[in-house]
Amino acid sequence: MINFTVGPVQSSDSVRAMGAEQVPYFRTSEFSEVMFENERLVKKFAKAPDGSKVVFITGSGSAGMETSVMNTLNPQDKALVVNGGSFGQRFVELLRLHKIPYTEIRLKPGKALRAEHLAPYEGKGYTAFLVNKHETSTGVHYDMDLISGFCKRNSLFVIVDCVSTFLADPFDMRELAADVMITGSQKALACPPGVSVLVLSPKALGRVNEASCVCQYFDLKIALKNMERGQTPWTPAVGILRQINVRLKEIEDNGGVEKEIARIGGLAAYFREKIKGLPFEIVSESLSNAVTPLHPVTVSAYDIFLRMKDEYGIWVCPNGGEMKDLIFRVGHLGDLTKEDYDKLVAAFRDMQKKGFI
Numbered sequence: 001m002i003n004f005t006v007g008p009v010q011s012s013d014s015v016r017a018m019g020a021e022q023v024p025y026f027r028t029s030e031f032s033e034v035m036f037e038n039e040r041l042v043k044k045f046a047k048a049p050d051g052s053k054v055v056f057i058t059g060s061g062s063a064g065m066e067t068s069v070m071n072t073l074n075p076q077d078k079a080l081v082v083n084g085g086s087f088g089q090r091f092v093e094l095l096r097l098h099k100i101p102y103t104e105i106r107l108k109p110g111k112a113l114r115a116e117h118l119a120p121y122e123g124k125g126y127t128a129f130l131v132n133k134h135e136t137s138t139g140v141h142y143d144m145d146l147i148s149g150f151c152k153r154n155s156l157f158v159i160v161d162c163v164s165t166f167l168a169d170p171f172d173m174r175e176l177a178a179d180v181m182i183t184g185s186q187k188a189l190a191c192p193p194g195v196s197v198l199v200l201s202p203k204a205l206g207r208v209n210e211a212s213c214v215c216q217y218f219d220l221k222i223a224l225k226n227m228e229r230g231q232t233p234w235t236p237a238v239g240i241l242r243q244i245n246v247r248l249k250e251i252e253d254n255g256g257v258e259k260e261i262a263r264i265g266g267l268a269a270y271f272r273e274k275i276k277g278l279p280f281e282i283v284s285e286s287l288s289n290a291v292t293p294l295h296p297v298t299v300s301a302y303d304i305f306l307r308m309k310d311e312y313g314i315w316v317c318p319n320g321g322e323m324k325d326l327i328f329r330v331g332h333l334g335d336l337t338k339e340d341y342d343k344l345v346a347a348f349r350d351m352q353k354k355g356f357i
């Protein structure tokens with residue numbers, strides 16, 4: 001199979017080789033060094049402000065989203081949240097569950113966020129802003145300069161879900177004045193699923209210290225205390241953390257985060273050029289390098305997913321819910337090459353020849 005989904009994605013040979021090793025005992029200085037190196041490289045790649053800290057949580061990206069809400073927001077906050085698809089909806093449900101007052105900015109699928117969406121909330125006493133920088137469900141990549149300008153003017157605390165865009169599109173936490181950055185192990189980090197990564201600015205650390213988190217496992221005060229010695233309070237996904245270490249060093253050795261972003265961007269551009277003439281429409285107004293969301297004009301998107309899987313040995317990424325038959329996505333994350341895209345496009349052309357699309 002060739003995997004063009006948005007996660008889990010294909011891992012490099014070195015990441016897979018690490019996955020084949022025995023999982024070591026971890027209350028050791030050697031494992032602490034791995035954790036410190038992971039922290040250092042994540043902060044570097046996220047361009048985190050001085051004094052930021054990183055926490056590695058065992059759980060998928062959604063665990064990172066919930067941990068952020070539970071540890072940095074409270075019922076005295078007034079939050080604005082962008083809801084342009086299923087990941088925006090997840091933030092909305094978390095805010096409701098944890099009783100954080102909020103207002104939702106709802107966007108139709110595929111639509112970009114514009115200044116007029118934010119203007120009504122200027123100077124209205126909001127304290128926090130939550131956004132999925134890349135709404136992976138619809139493939140819309142939001143304008144972070146626009147959001148950051150609004151948040152700076154209004155002194156908002158900013159939580160950014162970068163799960164599918166970290167390492168795939170530019171992100172400068174310091175310049176954007178973002179306070180929490182969330183990512184996960186199985187998207188552009190291209191490791192197995194199971195670890196969520198949080199980068200916390202000094203302002204976020206202040207909020208964590210004042211919060212009373214009513215959950216032991218995801219209490220960031222406990223996690224941060226342990227991370228001072230490169231450890232976690234509970235047994236973490238040791239094997240995945242070691243694979244993350246291999247992967248971060250691999251990116252660093254290959255020229256750093258800018259090189260990796262350019263590599264993924266190059267694959268996305270190559271694919272988008274090659275599908276010209278096929279009966280697909282790109283449905284997002286503002287694309288990320290991570291994913292190309294496609295609407296097949298002639299058939300059900302889900303049927304394309306099934307036929308690709310069963311007849312061509314290729315996974316494209318289906319959509320759920322109302323978009324199931326309308327949109328499928330082609331990812332550009334993980335260990336993929338131009339030759340892989342040539343095979344994918346050849347499969348689409350073969351389908352076209354046979355009259356399936």
Ligand SMILES: *Cc1c(COP(=O)(O)O)cnc(C)c1O
Pocket residue numbers: 007060061062063087132134135136137161162163164184187
């Ligand atoms: C994948 C993803 C998540 C996390 O999903 P999990 O299934 O919990 O890993 C969160 N936000 C965005 C934007 C994502 O793409």
